[in-house]
Amino acid sequence: MKVFCLLFLLLSASACTSSELKSFTPGEVWRDNKGVHINAHGGGILYQNDVYYWYGEHKTEGQGGNTANVGVHCYSSKDLYNWKDEGIVLSVMPENSGHDIEKGCILERPKVIYNAKMKKYVMWFHLEPKGIGYRGAKSGVAVAEKPVGPFTFVKSLRPNAGHFPMNYPEEMKNAPDRTEGLKFGGGSVPKHPDLLNIVKRDFEGGQMARDMTLFVDDDGKAYHICASEENSTLHISLLTDDYLSHSGVYGRFFVGRFMEAPAMFKKDGKYYLIMSGCTGWTPNAGRSAVAPSVFGPWTELGNPFVGEDSELSFHSQSTYVLPVQGKKNGFIYMGDRWNPSNAIDGRYIWLPIRFEDDRIIINWMDEWSIE
Ligand code: GAL
Numbered sequence: 450m451k452v453f454c455l456l457f458l459l460l461s462a463s464a465c466t467s468s469e470l471k472s473f474t475p476g477e478v479w480r481d482n483k484g485v486h487i488n489a490h491g492g493g494i495l496y497q498n499d500v501y502y503w504y505g506e507h508k509t510e511g512q513g514g515n516t517a518n519v520g521v522h523c524y525s526s527k528d529l530y531n532w533k534d535e536g537i538v539l540s541v542m543p544e545n546s547g548h549d550i551e552k553g554c555i556l557e558r559p560k561v562i563y564n565a566k567m568k569k570y571v572m573w574f575h576l577e578p579k580g581i582g583y584r585g586a587k588s589g590v591a592v593a594e595k596p597v598g599p600f601t602f603v604k605s606l607r608p609n610a611g612h613f614p615m616n617y618p619e620e621m622k623n624a625p626d627r628t629e630g631l632k633f634g635g636g637s638v639p640k641h642p643d644l645l646n647i648v649k650r651d652f653e654g655g656q657m658a659r660d661m662t663l664f665v666d667d668d669g670k671a672y673h674i675c676a677s678e679e680n681s682t683l684h685i686s687l688l689t690d691d692y693l694s695h696s697g698v699y700g701r702f703f704v705g706r707f708m709e710a711p712a713m714f715k716k717d718g719k720y721y722l723i724m725s726g727c728t729g730w731t732p733n734a735g736r737s738a739v740a741p742s743v744f745g746p747w748t749e750l751g752n753p754f755v756g757e758d759s760e761l762s763f764h765s766q767s768t769y770v771l772p773v774q775g776k777k778n779g780f781i782y783m784g785d786r787w788n789p790s791n792a793i794d795g796r797y798i799w800l801p802i803r804f805e806d807d808r809i810i811i812n813w814m815d816e817w818s819i820e
Pocket residue numbers: 491557558660709710727728729730766
């Protein structure tokens with residue numbers, strides 16, 4: 450018995466040391482505590498009670514794996530290198546149930562924030578009802594009592610119905626919507642968005658919301674940041690105090706710049722955004738911007754990626770910027786290296802962010818650690 454115990458201890462100790470990760474290896478297969486490639490794409494992180502929770506799209510094999518066949522996956526970690534599988538925290542509903550999040554819908558870029566007032570975990574995601582491609586351009590909301598769920602679907606919506614953006618010129622509020630008869634395919638629009646007056650078109654039903662993120666400021670106010678107006682323009686909206694709805698207070702920024710994949714963070718009282726251009730799953734040159742307040746004015750800072758393959762953001766697209774706890778000015782760029790033909794094999798590109806004055810700089814590293 451003694452020999453058996455000793456053998457067991459030795460075996461488990463060696464298993465522990467050999468599986469313990471101490472660095473990031475961008476672009477490699479990242480395994481969870483069960484040895485399975487982490488499945489949390491377009492993700493974001495919540496830090497709560499000394500634990501990091503990583504939420505992302507659970508993708509499946511093949512091209513069809515880009516639609517939501519399973520739901521939102523969650524992992525937890527204390528050190529950001531070693532991740533424990535916490536399972537599916539928001540499940541899609543059965544096929545043909547007619548539910549907003551039925552199997553086969555498009556559910557992308559889930560982000561979770563904690564509402565201290567309500568003591569609830571609130572998830573927002575980009576939702577495209579099943580079978581209509583990306584024409585729905587909606588947001589979905591789900592809530593949970595615990596960070597590891599289960600999350601309950603609350604509603605889907607188009608943001609800010611019946612409200613004009615705070616920075617929308619009076620003359621445009623009164624001008625006609627000029628989108629009739631035009632076809633929109635997700636890419637560039639036939640005219641500058643201001644000439645089309647897409648905001649006016651969507652005034653009653655709510656504004657379009659595709660690629661998105663959430664940001665909680667130091668004062669507890671939360672914001673929903675999304676690609677709107679046929680992807681042409683970024684909308685930044687203040688959420689209500691319970692984080693469950695749009696407040697109707699919002700602004701439009703980077704008009705006609707087609708910013709996607711927004712990730713917002715705050716450093717030394719200034720607000721930063723890392724974004725991408727609009728080329729679907731194909732990578733493009735990243736973008737960045739700085740502002741003295743969430744609602745601007747935003748100044749573009751250019752492509753934060755430097756060196757070889759910077760024009761393709763090191764074959765990645767932004768999804769989140771993670772403030773490292775206890776590390777002053779320690780921020781991690783989190784990006785996805787998509788694999789649209791075999792969605793489940795998408796990889797994670799996490800790299801440290803450096804600052805040169807206001808500029809954000811991201812260099813490639815094969816392997817690195819926070820220390
Ligand atoms: C990307 C977007 C992804 C996904 C993809 C679909 O531009 O960032 O989240 O929507 O397009 O083609």
